[in-house]
Amino acid sequence: MARFVALFLSGMTDGVVAALAAVGLLVLNKATGIVNFAHGDLITLGAYLGIWLINGHGWGYVPAVTVSLVLMFAVGVVMERVSLAPLRGKSVHVVVIATLGLALALRSLVGIWQGTDPKRLESPVPGRSTVFGATVTHHRLLIIAVALVVLVAVMGFFARTSWGRQVRAVAADRVMAQLAGVRAGTLSMAAFGFSAALAGLCGLLVAPLGAIDLNLGFGIMLNSFAAMVIGGSGSVGGVVIAGVGIGLIERVIGGYVLTDYSEAFPFVVMILAIALRPQGLFGQREHAARL
């Protein structure tokens, strides 16, 4: 039982982080039609910003996280203005390649800035507790709590605010939304900033779990792609369920069966999901897709 609880909480932690990253990708995709392959490196940048402010400058956690998220929002806006706004209207391939270029440049810049040696960040809630016989670090519980609160807030934000309705309108019919007065350019910038801030939050949350390096965000991005695909890119709820499911499959099932290959489970599930339902398990048909 203790082993199951430990694996379950570990899976939940990975799952909610993947879900958070996937929601950031989804918001951007719905507002702009872009899938951002630099999302993983934005996650890495968020973690390094936290380390730089907390370890390097001795800031407290709350101001460091706040400033990091503001900076991440700004980085997202700059990315959109400098490299993706000039490509508006170009094919999906062109834009995706540009995001790949951004990913490469961003990762290398972080490496030049902070070096390639692994770094560590202390948790704001050190220590551990016993839950049903399993020893769990407080930081994992903090990640689950923060991520769930943010996910609920994001879902509420999209359901109830004007900005959220505008994104949903653009997702449903971009041309009609623009004709109705939605400013797609401003929305695109804001979506990039919002998505980058969510990526930064992922990085800040997972940084204290272990030594981090430049590959930190890539693995999380892969899991978030899997969550987006399995969840169906038309549904926030589906993506959240898929993200948590992926974490649980990897840790809980991978904790008992084929343990050496558990990291491959999310990708096998994702490939099967694409094969069986290209629009995602929770997705709707393309013409009816809504956020």
Added chain:
Amino acid sequence: MPPASDPALRPPAWRQHHYLAIGAVVGAIALYVQFGQYLHLPGLFGSIHKQSGLSAFNEWLLLAGLTTSFYLVFGLAGRFAFSMAAFYGLGAYVSHWATRTSRHNFLVGTLAAMVIAVLLATAFAVLVRKAHHFYFAVATLGLSEVLLLLFQRVRRLSGKSSAEIGNAKKIDLFGWAAHTRYRHVWVILAALALVLVVVAAVERSALARRAVATRDNPTVAETLGIDSTRPGITLFVLGSALAAMFGSLFVHTRSVGTPETFGLKLGIAVFVALILGGLHSMWGGLIGAWFYTYIPQYLTGLQQWTQVIWGAVLVLVMIVLPEGLVGVFRWLRHRIRR
């Protein structure tokens, strides 16, 4: 098909005489390898008479071969595949596994690598045949991660307690021992020539026309009775098998390899080379791979900025030169004709 009567509509000479153009390019490279040290061309291919220069030259040829294979998948079929580097790795690991304990030479290993790559690529491509754009890209990313994990964990492939390939069998061809970097050049150049001939044959076939029609407008292609999935599957399988062939050549010429060799960095290199060279030309891979291999040698003092520069190049090429460097040559040809 008879040539167009209007000279403006006539395709350039290298498209009318595909195979002659390949012969000329491969012949020019061969002549350079043989006599390059006497020509003193400043820095075009580094110091080819030195071991380090030969090593870089082989690196260029291997990347050119891999990128030209990728042209079939991405350039012609428009399939956004992240799996080329992983199939290159599959070729390396399977060929090493097939030859390390047996008396088989590298040709048997290469054949085994290509057969396994064909089987895997076919199964995968058929499985995700309905996936387009992002979904296909992400599926290939997932496949790459699964393959890289297998390279790391299945020790039988490397034959050691670690995942690293060491002491791979050297190339022996019917009594001719290609054990030096200079001889490796000839083996890899022959493989590159073979791939260029295959790509030219594909470009002149109905398969390419169907693939391009499906890539550019799938709805119209389907109304014309073209099967929208088959060309993509065929070109993905062919490109993956050729990538595995170059992976086999890599491991038998280098003797060593690690899973990281076939990871993200190589995957990005293939994209940079093809897009910089020219996404819609079979020569794009050759030109782009030259830039990717040799330009960093001129960036003395800026080595740590190399990856940043390639990232910026990807974005800038998309904005300014969507047809890549081949597009520049086309523009120049057009200007000269006018």
